[in-house]
Amino acid sequence: MATDEKNMEEVILQKAEELFLEKDFASVSTTQIAREVGCNQALVHYYFRTKEKLFNAVFESKFKIFSESLLPLFGKKELPFIDRIKEVVAGHFDILKLHPTIPRFILNELSGNSQRRKMLVEKFKNLSQQLYVDLQKELDDEHAKGNIVEIRAIDLMLDVVLLNVSVFVTYPLANEIFHHYSANDNFLESRKQENIKLIINRLTNR
Amino acid sequence: MATDEKNMEEVILQKAEELFLEKDFASVSTTQIAREVGCNQALVHYYFRTKEKLFNAVFESKFKIFSESLLPLFGKKELPFIDRIKEVVAGHFDILKLHPTIPRFILNELSGNSQRRKMLVEKFKNLSQQLYVDLQKELDDEHAKGNIVEIRAIDLMLDVVLLNVSVFVTYPLANEIFHHYSANDNFLESRKQENIKLIINRLTNR
DNA sequence: CATTTTATTAATAGATCTATTAAATTGTGT
DNA sequence: ACACAATTTAATAGATCTATTAATAAAATG
Numbered sequence: 001m002a003t004d005e006k007n008m009e010e011v012i013l014q015k016a017e018e019l020f021l022e023k024d025f026a027s028v029s030t031t032q033i034a035r036e037v038g039c040n041q042a043l044v045h046y047y048f049r050t051k052e053k054l055f056n057a058v059f060e061s062k063f064k065i066f067s068e069s070l071l072p073l074f075g076k077k078e079l080p081f082i083d084r085i086k087e088v089v090a091g092h093f094d095i096l097k098l099h100p101t102i103p104r105f106i107l108n109e110l111s112g113n114s115q116r117r118k119m120l121v122e123k124f125k126n127l128s129q130q131l132y133v134d135l136q137k138e139l140d141d142e143h144a145k146g147n148i149v150e151i152r153a154i155d156l157m158l159d160v161v162l163l164n165v166s167v168f169v170t171y172p173l174a175n176e177i178f179h180h181y182s183a184n185d186n187f188l189e190s191r192k193q194e195n196i197k198l199i200i201n202r203l204t205n206r
Numbered sequence: 207m208a209t210d211e212k213n214m215e216e217v218i219l220q221k222a223e224e225l226f227l228e229k230d231f232a233s234v235s236t237t238q239i240a241r242e243v244g245c246n247q248a249l250v251h252y253y254f255r256t257k258e259k260l261f262n263a264v265f266e267s268k269f270k271i272f273s274e275s276l277l278p279l280f281g282k283k284e285l286p287f288i289d290r291i292k293e294v295v296a297g298h299f300d301i302l303k304l305h306p307t308i309p310r311f312i313l314n315e316l317s318g319n320s321q322r323r324k325m326l327v328e329k330f331k332n333l334s335q336q337l338y339v340d341l342q343k344e345l346d347d348e349h350a351k352g353n354i355v356e357i358r359a360i361d362l363m364l365d366v367v368l369l370n371v372s373v374f375v376t377y378p379l380a381n382e383i384f385h386h387y388s389a390n391d392n393f394l395e396s397r398k399q400e401n402i403k404l405i406i407n408r409l410t411n412r
Numbered sequence: 413c414a415t416t417t418t419a420t421t422a423a424t425a426g427a428t429c430t431a432t433t434a435a436a437t438t439g440t441g442t
Numbered sequence: 443a444c445a446c447a448a449t450t451t452a453a454t455a456g457a458t459c460t461a462t463t464a465a466t467a468a469a470a471t472g
Binding site: 169 | 228229230231232233310313314316317318323324326327330331334338358359360361364365367368369371372373375376378379380382383384386387388396397400403404405407408410411
């Protein structure tokens, strides 16, 4: 209600984001988007031509956020290595927390669309290649210094991403179960600390 | 082709499972199911009355499998504790490996259906209550003996489930990325070992 | 202010899709 | 072989849904 203050294209896109993140491509109609925005259905097609193009606009924007959530994996060089890893895990977690529904949205779309998956894998490879090389070198250095165990960069990267992503992909199911056993405890904060522990212990146990 | 050898109800259900696990409720039509089975569309409704009832039949059966994948979390008492935990993680992982698309299917459906989520959380609580109490006692015992660190049962349970589930929820995306960096290595086997390491180190680091 | 462009709507063609109904076919017991 | 039940099909009503078109309203421009 009273969304007509701004330009309609933006309003329609925002409503589409909201609905596509909640349901999925086939469950959301341009009719519904228009209805909830309060405009004529043809207007959705006027601005975005097809439902697919509209969905793609949403997807691109959300995938960008998801990609950028991986940037903390680069980390800064000032702190001791272990402290930096802690910050990396927490930083990545915190960004996902700002967009808790994005991981499931992305994974769901990618699982049914191998076309798009290939494109994005390519994109991701380029993005992560430099990180990977640097990280592996650093891991080898730290191992040589006796600070951490030997580990492949890809394993560590997946450890972090999978652990953090899994919290949000399973939320709110995991959240409800968690609360049953740990009523007066914050699920997200608790899992963040747990993920950090898992990663640090993985790196430092001998 | 040539699926008419067995009874149609079963054939329709199997095709529905296949399609619902691949796409989602709204993207699969009874028309498509009938077309792929090679029968009249009305037959789908003859056996299952509504598309929703058919979907529910699929969901119940898949959720049962998913629930039962958690049974290895009970474990057997013969082995030393740490070895049993290894078996629990590996056992849970291996069951998911037999049904790699189920976790995403379940999580997706639950995320958009709070009605069903509440029902299932209740079901799950009952199922896991006894495990939880026993596990917590055992964890306390092992901690007292100095074999492991202090840890809440709910945290350990979630560590195992989230780590294992995340592998299959992100597959095949993670798989493709993994192969880019570790070409001649089996993703699933590698992640299984990695998950075991993460859990064991989490329990035994001092 | 007249004109041209842009935004918005109403109407609708054309595809599906779900679910039902009635008719046709197949199967079964006697 | 006949009656009866179970299975399968054809046909279709009724609801969408996507996308387009033509007409109207609003904004911008010279």
